[in-house]
Amino acid sequence: MTDTALELHEVAFIREGKRLLDDITLTVGRGEHWALIGPNGAGKSTLLNICGAVTFPSRGTAQILGEQLGHVDLRDLRRFIGFVNPRHPLRSNLSAQDIVLTGETGSIELVPRWQPSDAVLDRAHLLLKTMGIDEKPRWHTMSQGERGRALIARALMTDPPLLLLDEPSTGLDVAAREQMIRTIAELPVAHPQLTSVMVTHHFEELPPSTTHAALLRKGRLVAAGPVADVLTTELVTECFDHPIEVVRRRGRWSAVAG
Ligand SMILES: Nc1ncnc2c1ncn2[C@@H]1O[C@H](COP(=O)(O)OP(=O)(O)OP(=O)(O)O)[C@@H](O)[C@H]1O
Numbered sequence: 189m190t191d192t193a194l195e196l197h198e199v200a201f202i203r204e205g206k207r208l209l210d211d212i213t214l215t216v217g218r219g220e221h222w223a224l225i226g227p228n229g230a231g232k233s234t235l236l237n238i239c240g241a242v243t244f245p246s247r248g249t250a251q252i253l254g255e256q257l258g259h260v261d262l263r264d265l266r267r268f269i270g271f272v273n274p275r276h277p278l279r280s281n282l283s284a285q286d287i288v289l290t291g292e293t294g295s296i297e298l299v300p301r302w303q304p305s306d307a308v309l310d311r312a313h314l315l316l317k318t319m320g321i322d323e324k325p326r327w328h329t330m331s332q333g334e335r336g337r338a339l340i341a342r343a344l345m346t347d348p349p350l351l352l353l354d355e356p357s358t359g360l361d362v363a364a365r366e367q368m369i370r371t372i373a374e375l376p377v378a379h380p381q382l383t384s385v386m387v388t389h390h391f392e393e394l395p396p397s398t399t400h401a402a403l404l405r406k407g408r409l410v411a412a413g414p415v416a417d418v419l420t421t422e423l424v425t426e427c428f429d430h431p432i433e434v435v436r437r438r439g440r441w442s443a444v445a446g
Contacts, residue, residue, distance in 0.1 A: 190254040193218050193350050193383035199248035201223055201234055201407075208234050209407045212248070218349070221376065221397050222385045223415070226404035227428050232387040233354055235404065239385055240271045240352045243313030253350060267294055270351040274336065274358040278310065278327055284338045285323035288312040291345025308345075315341035318378070319371060337371060347379070353386040357393045373397040391419070396439035403427040429445030 194216035195215060201209040209231045216222055221434045237243045238250050241262050250257045253268050260282045270291070278287065278296055286298055292308050293299045302360075304312070316323050319337040330338065333440050336356050343351060356372065357365045373395035376382055388394065401419050402412035403426075424432045431446030 190251075191218050192216065192251070193220070193253060194385070195249075195251040196238070196245075197249045199235075199238065199245040201231070201238065201243070202246040207407055209238075209245070212407075212409055214402060214409065214412055216383060216385065216400070218383050219376075219381060220383055221395070221399045223394050223398050223401045223419075224385055224387045224404060225389065225391075225401060225419075225427070227422075228389070228412075230404040232404055235409075236352050236354055236385065236387050239350075240269050240273070242266045262295065267346055268350060270340075270348040271282040272336075272339045272343045272351070272353045272356050274339075274355055276335070276339055281326045281328045282343075283323060283327075284316060284321050284325050284330070284334070285312055287327060287338045288315055288345060291342035294346075302441055310399065311345065312341075312415045315344055320367075331364070332359040333361075333368065336360065336364075336368055340371065341421050344375075344379070349381055349383060351375070351382055351384040353384065355387055355389075355404070357388070357390070369393060369395045391441040391443040394441050405429070 192215055196212050198213045199209060199212040200207055207326040210255060224235065226232050238245055241252055241257060244257055252265060255265055280297055289312050290296060291305055292304065293302055319339050319341045321334055325334055338425065357368050360368060361429060376397055398415050400413060401415045404425055405427045411423045419434050421434050424434050431445045433446050435442050
């Protein structure tokens with residue numbers, strides 16, 4: 189097992205003649221918890237999709253958990269990656285329990301005729317309990333907070349070494365957001381080997397467990413490294429092309445326009 193979870197080398201991603209990502213070289217070590225931050229349209233979700241083996245780089249190389257994209261069966265690799273996407277494209281009105289079970293099959297909907305083993309059901313129940321959600325609520329009537337926590341439980345079903353979170357606090361009220369941040373911050377306690385990358389635009393949403401940060405602007409990295417070196421007023425101002433003061437107090441960050 190390599191000690192790096194992600195190794196991107198000179199990655200570019202080109203669509204419709206536009207370089208949505210360019211010259212991205214980034215190493216994420218195992219057990220690190222990264223925040224990926226940048227303005228709207230900077231390419232954060234595009235980069236996260238490459239890290240999640242959802243899309244291939246147009247140029248450069250991406251190694252995920254020691255496997256190089258293009259040289260590995262993506263379905264095998266994705267089993268080791270938990271991906272939390274707030275735009276989860278579920279159509280059926282599944283219960284929280286069934287949503288979590290789709291994490292085992294790596295599918296959006298329940299797989300017809302698939303029967304979970306007792307061990308799989310036990311794990312789903314344990315994760316629901318850990319995330320503080322009942323198994324009965326259904327997708328169409330769940331609150332955003334319940335959906336978010338169900339999707340994190342789903343992503344953890346296979347106990348993946350890599351967890352990717354794309355704006356997991358989207359649409360949450362302040363109490364639900366705080367609960368979500370606490371949930372994410374506590375994950376490394378139960379899963380010490382876990383590596384995570386979380387996309388956000390909001391500094392207030394960063395869990396105190398964040399160890400590293402990368403700032404992305406117009407598809408390029410402005411800075412990447414230990415969080416204290418990267419989330420500085422100077423670098424964040426450069427990234428957003430706007431005067432922004434970054435403050436860290438009691439483990440949490442906030443940003444105020446200057
Ligand atoms: N398949 C595609 N074809 C063409 N352009 C695309 C494609 N996917 C994304 N884009 C464009 O790439 C840019 C980066 O998109 P991306 O969603 O990665 O940014 P982001 O930093 O996550 O943005 P936001 O913070 O607004 O969610 C945007 O301008 C978007 O319109």
